[in-house]
Amino acid sequence: MxxxxxxxxxxxxxxxxxxxxxxxxxxxxxxxxxxxxxxxxxxxxxxxxxxxxxxxxxxxxxxxxxxxxxxxxxxxxxxxxxxxxxxxxxxxxEAVAVSPEDRAIVMETLVEIDRMLGNLAPVVKRAFLMSQLDGMSHGEIASALEISVTSVKRYLVKAGEQCYFGAHGVVL
CATH class of the missing domain: 1.10.1740 (Rna Polymerase Sigma Factor; Chain: A)
Structure with a gap:
């Protein structure tokens, strides 16, 4: 020591x-x-x-x-x-019910994703979640957030980098 x-x-x-x-x-x-x-x-x-x-x-x-x-x-x-x-x-x-073990794993994953996205601007985080969780297209996200498709693409890249590098212990 x-x-x-x-x-x-x-x-x-x-x-x-x-x-x-x-x-x-x-x-x-x-x-x-x-x-x-x-x-x-x-x-x-x-x-x-x-x-x-x-x-x-x-x-x-x-x-x-x-x-x-x-x-x-x-x-x-x-x-x-x-x-x-x-x-x-x-x-x-009910047929699609999730086991308690799977719930715990998903919950830990969600918390980790939230932690990794925590430093992003709210609009970047929201665009990423709309894409990943809601399956929305770039155009749909742009329309919903009232931003350009180019901004959506840039935000998704930024959030993706944050998740990738955050998961590997790299500080951006």
Whole structure:
């Protein structure tokens, strides 16, 4: 373990021991659910463990609040995706029912795609989803979004690159 890794581990250990209870309470007030709050507090500290450099936090609660707000936003976005997916499944005939295992795999895939497309402009993301999920042609997307076909093509390339390179750990 390098000196940097040791310093980071020590910093996170101290943050956890000094502020984990407070963070769990802060999240419980926002969520109204002690179990979800505990899960998201855990996720917040897991986010910190992915860091490569210590942060030398001067205001630990403000820092943890910022990280937890991002975790909370991801939680809400995942809930939205899950609701939309379950709504789409609800209209399928029973003969096409999806197993719980397949649902979990699809849900994880949707969350990953959402993460990869997260940095794109909303119109780029929307054009990509219209193409991939709705099967719309370039002309149909252009008409629906009131943009040119050339813009649609450019947006689809940009979103495709984001998915390809994002899936391979390349930051664009």
């Amino acid at each position: 390098s000196a940097t890794d040791h310093a980071l581990a020590h910093e996170i250990t101290m943050l956890y021991s000094d502020h984990h209870g407070w963070l769990r309470g802060w999240l419980r007030k926002r969520l109204g659910d002690a179990h979800q709050a505990a899960d998201l507090a855990h996720d917040t500290f897991m986010q910190l463990l992915t860091r490569s450099q210590p942060v030398a936090v001067r205001e630990p609660r403000a820092f943890l609040t910022t990280v937890a707000q991002r975790v909370l936003a991801n939680h809400y976005r995942r809930q939205q995706l899950e609701r939309a997916y379950l709504d789409a499944l609800a209209v399928l005939p």
